Structures are given as C-alpha cells and as structure tokens.
Amino acid sequence: MGDVVSSHLDENRREMITGRTNDMMKDFGEMYEQQYAVALFNSVRYEIEGGGGPQSQLLHRKDPLAGRSIFSGNLFQYLEENRKWRSRFVSVPNSYTINLYENKTAQERGLHPKVSINCAGYRALTSLEDYIELMNTSLPGIKAKVGNNPFIKCATEFPLILWHPYARHHYFCVMTEKEQKKWHAVLQDCVRHCNNGLPDECTVQTPAFTDAIRRHRQTKGHYGTWEMMCGTPPQILANLVMETLQPELRNMIGPRLKGKMQQRQRNWMLISDAVYKQVLTQTSTQYGAMVDVCEAQRVQLDARLRTDMDQIITSKEHVCSKIRAMVFPKVEPLLQSSIQPYISSILEALMEPTSRGFSEVREVLFRELVELSKNSLNGGGKEKLGEQMERLSMLAFHPVKMQSCYEKMEELNLEGLQQRFDVGSPYVFVSRAQILMREQMDNAVYTFEQLLNQSLADDDMCKSIQRCQDRALKKYDYDSSTVRKKFFREALLQIIIPYMLQQLSESCSPELPRFKELIFEDFSRFLLVENMYEEVVLQSVTKDIMMAVKEAAVQRRHNLYRDSIVLTNSDPNLHLLGESPQVDWAAKFGNNEPDGTVQERASTEGGGSGSRRRQVVSMIQLDGLPVAYESCLEVPGVDVIPEEDSKTTEETPEEHSEDEDTDQVPMSPDSVDEIRDLINPVVEVALPVSEEEKIRKTNVTQPTKGKLITEDGVQEDVTHITTVVDGAPKKSFRDKKSPQTDIQKLLGNGEQEGIVENQEEDDAKDKTQPEVLEDESATTVEIPVAESGSESPQVPTDSSSREDSGFQSPTNLESDDSVPQPITNGLNGEDKVIDPAEVEVLLA
Template sequence: MGGRPSSPLDKRQQKQLRGQVDTLLRNFLPCYRGQLAASVLWQISQELGPQEPAGCQLLHSKKLPRVREHRGPLTLLQGHPPQWQPIFCVLRGDGRLEWFSHREEYENGDHPLESTPLTGYTVLTSQSEYLRLLDALCPDSSGDHTQEEPDLLLETPVQFPLFLQHPFRRHLCLSAATGKMQQAWSLALQGGIRLRGTVLRRSQAPAARAFLDAIRLYRQQRGHFGDDDATLGSDAEVLTAVLMRQLLPELRSQTLPGLRESGRARAWSWTKLLDAVHASVLAGASAGLRAFQPEKDELLVALERTIRPDVEQMLQLQARVAGRLQAEVQGPLESCLRRKVDMQLPRVTQTLLSTLEAELTVVQTLLTQGMDRLSRHLRRSSSGARLRKEVYSFGEMPWDPELMQTCYHEAEQSRGRLGQLTAPFGFFGTQSLVFGAQDLAQQLMADAVATFLQLADQYLTTALDCDQAAQQLEKVGGRVLKKFRSDSGSARRKFIHGWLLCIFLPFVLSQLEPSCKAELPEFEGEVLAMGSPALTIEGIYEDVVRGVLLQRINQEKSSVHWSLAASPHHKPSSCFRRRFREGFPQWFSQFSFQRGTCTLHGFLLFCHRIFIFPQ
C-alpha cells in the first residue's frame, strides 16, 4: 500500500466531487466571513478592556514549532502486486514523511519518490491489531482471507512493523530492521502527527480562531453539535475531513457492493478509493481557500477600520441584548445544566486535572534532573567537550521524543477514561484533547529550558570558580522551578476551562435548540439595526450560554483546587542541530574549562543565543 497508481476515479466522479467541494465552500465561506468579523470585535474588545496582570513568569521561547528530523532505512509494502521493498525514509521538521529508493538520492538532494503529510494518521506497531482493524474496515461475509495476495503478505509475520492508518487515506505498511529502530520511528512519527494536527489550535491569529468557530457553526447548522477530531490539521485539511465525513455513508453504500475482491484485498481497494476521493477533495478545498485569501486579507483590514470607531457602542448593545436574552433563557438553561451536566462536570473536571497533574509532574521531574545534571558535571568535570554535550542535551530536552514520551504517556493513558465520560455529550475529540495536553507539556518544558539558560547567562561570571558556578546554577534551578510551578498552574486552568467548554457547550446548545432558538427573532431587530456583521443574535445567544456554563465550571475550582491565575498561550520552540554545530567551534575555541577559573559564562552565552534567540 505504498505506491500511488493512477486514480480509480473516472472523469464523471471527479467532476461530481468538484461540485460537492464548490457547494461546501459556498455554504461555509459566509460562516467564515461572519466569524472573522466576530473575531476582530473580540480582539479589539480585549485590547480596550481591563488588562489582567501578566501571569507568565517563564521566558517565552521564540522558536517555531517543529519536530526533530528523523531518517533511516525501512521497508515499505508497495507495488502491484504488493511486495516489501527497501526505501530510505525522512521525517521532515514540518511533519511530512518522504521516502527515496536509496540514501544517496536523499543526500544528493533528489526529489523523493513520494511525500505525505502525517495529518490524521495513527501509528500501530502490532501486526495483529492492524489486521483486526483491516478486517473491520470492510467486513466480508465469506470470511475467507486465504486466497488474496495482500492477505498472504500481511499474514507473514513482520517482526518490527510500523502501520500508518488513516480514516480517509491509504495505509502505509512499513517495517524496521530492529526493535530499537521501530521504537525510534514510532515516537518520531507520533511527534509529526501531533505537530500537523494541532496547527490551528496552536495559532493565536484571529483568522485561525475564526476558522475553527466557523467550522463548528457550519456543522451545527447541519445538526452536528458534538466536537470530534475533524479539526485536526490545516484549514484545507479540516474542510476536507468535514466533507469526507459527509460523503462516507454514500461512498460505502454505492461503492463497497461493487468491489470484486474479498478479504483484506477488498479493504485495500477501499482505502485506495478513499485516498483518491480525499486527494480530489483536498485539492479543491486548497484551491478554494487560496482563491479566498485576497478577499480575507482585505476583509480583515476593512473590519478593523469599521469596527474600532464603533466598538464601545457595539459592546454596549451586546451587553444590553445579552442581559435581556439571559433573562429569557435562564430557566431552560438552568434546568438543562441541573439535569444533564452537573452530575458529570466534576468527574470530567477531575479526570482532566489528574491527567495534567500527572503529565506536568513528570515534566518537572525531568527538568529538575536536567538542571541537577548540569550542576554535577560543572563540579566534577574539567572537560569542555563533556560540558558542551550536557548543555546541548539539556537544551534539546523539549524536542527529545524518547525523553518527552514519559510525559506524553500520562496524557495518552487517560484517553479511554475521557472518552467514556464525554461520549454521552457527543464529544469524540479525545485525540485532539490528548494532543493539546502533550503540546502544553512540551511548551512548558521549552519555556523552562529557555529561562534556565538565560538566567544562567546572567548569573555566571568569569570571577567564579566551578564550585561557585555550580552553586549559582542550583539557585537558578530553584528559581526556574518556582516559575514553572506558577506557570503550570495558570496553564492548567486555561486548558481545563477551554476543553470543558469544548465538551459541554455544543451539548447544551443542542439541548436548548428546540425551545430557546425560537425566542431569538424578537431580539434580532436591535442587533440588525447596528449593521455590523460582527454582531449577530445567534452569537450573543451563544455567549450567554457560554457565560452561564463558565460560571458552573468556575464553581468546580474550589472543590478540585486548581489555579486561578491567567496564563497566556505559549508556543513550542525547537532546537537546530546544524546551527549549533556550525556556530560552536568559533565560540568554543575562546573558552577553557579549568578547575580554578570558570569560563562557563561565555559558553552559556552562546547556548543562550542558539536556544533562545534564533536569527
């Protein structure tokens, strides 16, 4: 399932898909325009409103999110008929997987045989688990899996497999040479999948916020109120996932009966068809969003120009209508919360809190061990090369997949429990939630590492010997841990608030839909008279419901004791090996590490510039 042959879609089917993408864009873009306006209003109101004291004590790392590049030989099941063939794979820093026939092609800068973004994939390392998934994909009444070529190949034991499964794309069947290579590739691929999946949720741009809100509203208008993992990926990938979910029932009913194969070969043919449909939809969605980009840029400028002068009047109107609307819906809303939310809210809150506490406890432990290790080596070692290695390893900690997996595992373990608790509310986005918790751990680790390096640069001087410098590092470590505990409490509060709203708000809106929505037209005239797309009666109504739900959420804080401090959003950073290796010799040659005289100051200054302030 590696090579990509000619598309199984004929011209009529491709034309039909283009029409469906055009319909999607025609219906979605008005939602997007409206949410762009609402997002600009929200951003301006935040600027003009009372400013909360800064809750962030750690230095904000300035690196762009990426994963550590990983490369090496693998075998791939590909071709017609499929065979295991050796390839050279490269996981790029942006989460794309490329493969070449030979290492030399990669080293010569040749184009890869193929390249695929890892958005939406899942990594499986169990052959039996993958075969069960494949059998469930296209159940075959005959139950005969013995005569098909793919079945025979997959039945042959693969010692160190790496199966990449996607709900709408072809599967990639890979194999490593050793268990150690399998583990390293599995962790690297999971990092790439997470990076690709959380690109919109990490963004603080008004357009990203507006896009996610528009997707939610677009789906709610079509009766889909629950949150799920459709919002993983870029804007075009999210739109593609939304349409693929709409098309899937029809594709199954019309296509599966016509597949001639049986057993797992039938499942392979099905994934081949899905991959072709997905590629066609993605191309159309990407083209449509590119065409909309100039209009979006002009619209954001125009909205800023028209909303800012009238923002106070708009906010006063919003508050006045919200007060009247809340009085109207308070009864049904309170009844809904008492009957259907209040019993489960503490359990979901506690599960989220315990998940984050377990994960961030591991982060703090790893951070403490890393700082202690630097102090020990400074006391005991006169080797500049050894210190260079230790400082570099410390700076790499947030981007070390094996090290950080001990943190990420804590979030992964809670997936099943969270799924059980939230499914009754129509929430099926546990993968997005787990990714968010893992991103948070990486962000806090990156910020703590950057803060330690900067403070070490400030406090270490050439007048200190190694023992004195080690003592200073220990004091710096204590300060960093104090800052980390403060910021982790703030980030925990923000994370739990955000995800509790994602879980419960769509459910509450769906429960109120029949009764409360009917009351909205009588409030609409005053809002329409304002004449701004940033204010809609539906938006004010949702703000009212959100506000009451937030009051319920805040009532939980006293019982579970989570921090109340505000926390800005951190973006994860990365470390660039090449810049370190190229820049190091010209700096390091200036310094010596002797027992009596500590010149670690200059060395850490270099590390500070490499890790904290990239050019």
C-alpha cells in the same frame, strides 16, 4: 491499481464529487465571511480594552527548531506497486513531514524525496491487530478476523503503520522491538505536531475558521469535539467534505468491489485516497480565494469598528440581556439535573492523568539538570558544557525522552462520560495536553539556558547550575499549575457546551431570529445572534466550572495552586532576559561540529539545499553496514550523555553500547593511566626478544595497521604498538591459565565496593613502587581498541547539603544486575577497573 480507481471513479462520479465539494465550500464561505467580521470585532475590542490573566513566569522561545532536523534513519517500507519491502532512508525535518529517500546519499545530494507524508489526521500503529480492527470499519459487511492477515505480509515482527480514515496508508517495519518503540515515538510526534491545530498568532483568521467549522457541523446535526479538526485549513475542509461524502460513495461503490476480502479492502483504500486527493485540491484553491476576499475588506472593517466601538458594545450588551432572559429559565433545570452533578467527576478524570504527565515533565527535566551538575563536578570544562547544553536545549522536541510524559496522558479515560455528553473520543484532549507538556518543557529549558548564560562569569559553575536549576523549576511549578487549570476549564467547556446546545436547540433555536430586529443594520456584520446565544449559554455554566477548578486549587489537589498577580517588574532580570536572543552553545564555546555529537547532514524541508543542520534525536548512520543493521538503533550511538535510559534487563550488547544505563554508579578515574585505559583499552602480548632488541626497543610507540587474532578467536584492529622491555621472571607455561579461565574468574568478582577499595590500594602501590621497565626481558605490544559507546565515569553529585532547595540528585547505590559490572584485572601486580568487554588477554 489504476484500473481499479478509474473503473469505479468514472467521469460522472468525479463531476459529482466536484459538485459536492463546491456546494460545501460555498456554504462554508458564507459562514466564514460572517465569522471573520465577528472575530475582527473581538480582536479589536481586546486590543482596546486589554485582557487580564496570570502572567507566565517562564520565558518563551520564538523559533526553537530553527536550523534543526528532528530525526533520520533507515527502515523498511512496503511498496504497493510491486508488493515488496525495500529499505528507505527517512528524514524528518523541523516541519515534521516524513521524507523517504532511496538512500542517504540521495538525501544528502538534495534530491526530491520519493514520498513525503504529511501526518495530519493519521494514527501511528504498532500491531496488525489494531490495523485490522480499524480496516473493518472501512467497508460495511466486510470484516476480517483478528487472526487473518491483511493484504500485506510484514517482513518482520515489528510493524509500524500510519492509518488515515480517508488517505492512503503507509506500512513500515524494523528489526527490533526497541527500534520499533523509538520509531513509534517519532511517528507519534509527527502526528501530534501536525494535528496541533491552527496558529494562535492569527487572532482573526484562526477563530473565524474554527467558529465557521463548528457552526457548519452544527447545521448538519454534529455537536461536540471532532477528531478530524487537524492539519491545515484546506486539510480540515477536505475532512469536512469527506465526512459526508465518503459514506455515500461507500454505499455506491462498496457492493461492486470484487475479489477476496483483503483485496476489496485494499481497493477501497485506493479509491478513497483518490477521492481525498481530488477534494483536497479543490479545498486548497478555494480556501485561498476565500481568505483573500476577506483580507481585502479588513482595513475598511477595522476603521468602522474603531469609530463605532462604543455603540457596538452597547448594542451587544442590550441584545445579550434579552437573550439571557429567554435562555436562563430553560438552562437552570438542565444545569441542576444533567450538568452540575457531573462537573467534579469530569474534572477528576481530567486532572489525574494530566497532572501525572506534567509531573513527569518536571522529573525528566530534573534528571537532565542533575546530569549536567554531575558532569560539571567532573571538571568537564565549558566545551563539554556546550555539548550538553546543545542537547538539553532540544529536550522538549526529543520524541523518545518525552515519550514517558506523553504516555501518562494517554491513560485518560472518559468512558461513561462519553456516552452521557456525546464525546466522540478523548484523543482531542490527550493531544492538546501533550502539546502543552512540550511547550512547558521548552519554556523551562529556555529559561534555564538564559539564566545559566547570565551566570557563566561565576567561578563556581556547579553552584551556578544549581541556582539556575532551582529557579527554573520553581517557575515551572507555577506555570504548569496555571496552564493545567486553563486546560481543565477549556476541556470542561468543550464537553459541556455542545451537550447543552444540543439539548436546548429545540426550545431556543426557533426564537433566535426575532432578536435580529434589535440590532442596527450598520452593526449587523459584527453582531450575530447565534454567536451571542452561544456566549450566553457559556456564561450560564462558566461560574460552576470556575468554582470547581478553584476548589481543586485551594485544596492543593494534584499540585494546583491559586493564581497570584505577577507584575512585569517583579523579576526584572528575567524580564530583560526575555528579549535576549537564543544562545548558540556550540558557537559560544567554539565547538560547532564536534565528532560524535548530534550533528547530522540533513536537507531542508523541500529536500533542496543539503545544508548542515543539527539533529534533535542523536543519530549516526554508518555506510557499508548490512541492511539489517542500517536502522536507527542497530548503529553505534553517540559517545556523549545517553540519549535515552536503557532500563530493560534483556538488553543486547549493541543496545547497551548505544544507550548507556544511567543507573550505574558513576566513579571518577584516579590516574592518567586509568583514564587512558578506559578510553583506549589495550591487549598485551608477551613475545620473546633477543638481548640486542632489549637495548633497541625500549618504550617506543609506533603507529601501524594490521590485524591481531587472540586465542579466543576475536579479531582486533592494531593502530599503535608500544614496545616495553619487561625484565620480570616468567612463569612456566604449565602455570599459565587460558584466557577463558581468567575471564570466568574475573567475571565472578563483581562487587562494586570491593572494586573501588582495590583500586585505591593499587593506586597507593603505584605511587610507592619504583619503575622496573628497564630490566624487563620481554616485549609487550600495546594495541588500542576502537572506542566503545560507554561514557567516562563521573563523580556523583551530592546535593544533600543544600538547605535552600528540596531537590536532591538521585543516585543509585545498588548495582544493577542487568548492567555489566566492572571487573579487576591487570598485569605486573596491579588491578585496573575496566569493562568486561575490554579484558586484557595474555597470550603465550
């Protein structure tokens, strides 16, 4: 591989790449310095004059992922060095960097990862067909058919591929389809987070950088949205260099590549990755120096702005009025013919999937809160509440649970409008809407947490949860409407403004230089004619966009509401809670590290300290399992509230034990014995006993270790033996049926209602029948079996009696054929409700 890269990237070509990068950074540096002064002027003006707008009703969490990691598990990675697949332990910290280790032990010891992947600019794929289609665009004239294999052969039927237009690709695979979906959700979340753009907190650097990027691309004739505007500023600048450099290198190197089609594609990918790394190294160094120069001038510029702010604003208004008089006559015909007729159709295309996505966010939150209410009715106590709230607090950052919300937005279709307005891809809008969904979910969860923490002193926990739930959901409805309307306005501007600038460039751009004479030299650093021209064009279409969004809100289309003025003291209790620290539910109830919760040992971002951090996606990794079962979905799940719903009918027993079906009708155990049987299933074995042993062995439980092989060949671990003397008369051996026959008969009895009735009748019998254990003539061995992944049955919540809320707890009264139904089976005449996997077997 190194020979391929070095032979095609000799010293001359590397010097050429360095020179091209330096030229681009020099041009960009001049634009960035100009836009920095303008952004500082806008920031100081906003600070002085203030800005209005609807106030958020939900609280905002400052650092939601502090002390958390996102995910960890095992999968297979393709190693290009030896072209083989190897099992790797993957850890995703709160920075969303994918770290790959040799094994879990290496990660726990704090060793550096073998590979760290920053997912900015990547795309997560789950099929080789999609990957081949993207690879065919890498080299002109070299195209593979869909049926042909690329230069890798996947070890399983479930691949996961990270594709990048410039950097190296990464290949993984897993064992099951469900596993693939889970990992795909995690990889997509990593890509989404890294592509989120620059932080809004930087009120000067962020707008200066984005405006400089836009202006630089416009000078090259590129208008509109840009998919590679993702990652950190050095990464974005490297993408900007590669946008023009890669096609040139491809035309130079592509015809000289030798070998088969797949080999040439692979070699080109390695060459492109080497070029990208070289460019990224340069942009990182030069961007840091560029920012330092501008920041050194900030204090001086800020002082001048505050001294002459009134004169600068007056001068700007005067110049803008002159530009407006020149632009508006040319804008009006363009608006009437090419913009106004299409605003409503663009808005409708945006509103449909976006509103469905935000509605799904509300539904997911509602289901989780209803589950919380159900568990409070079962009397789980505050310790159980602490575990559930720990998991609920990270709901917004759970890739699998949020996947149903994100998928709604992926249905966005702007086809037809893309060609008219030269929109490259709807991916920019999809990604932005998904980030807003996550933010709103986290705000709603955080608001519910603070309200519930305030109400913990109340006696009725269930009513407190219901009040906090209704209050948080109402605030979510308002905020989600406000956020969506802002998103629609910004998306419309991102689609329309570049199209207008491109259409007006020939007639307006040549006249702009004459307006520079109207600006005083002292103010020329803060007032740029090009920026004021874009503001005038934006003002010309803003009224039409605002009216279209307002009309949709007045008509209540897609649950949009008209904005109302919300005063800071309108909700004083919640306003005060906004300054409260984040609630640590595990520490609050003294349950910092319960067994089987989402605690997972994960190293810090750099792979260093190996400190214990909570993991957002619940995962338990068991050592000693075969490689095929070390992946994230094949290991036993967490024995608490299901991490994700299992709704497929073709679910394997292992998968069902990990993710319990939430559609099953919950029931409450009626006695201590039934609770014990549900937690620790037993196998009863009747053995002959002498008269002397009857007296010596009576109701004695002894811990022991050993194996028991039942008649059907199942081997069970023995942890305890309880000896019970049974005096009941024994049936003849010929009257006994085999365990298989009993199981078949029991499996036929699957009516849920009949089971509940039988259970109630048996409970009544147990209360009236006297104990007969003392006169029994056989020894019964009671063997607790290892705990399964299923949950304890719970009492369903009945919210139909609440008159102050329109929300009801969703309960499913119909049995699901895909879920194993409880069966009744027992000895000594009673029936017990147990799982089919936990059948009592009576051996001769």
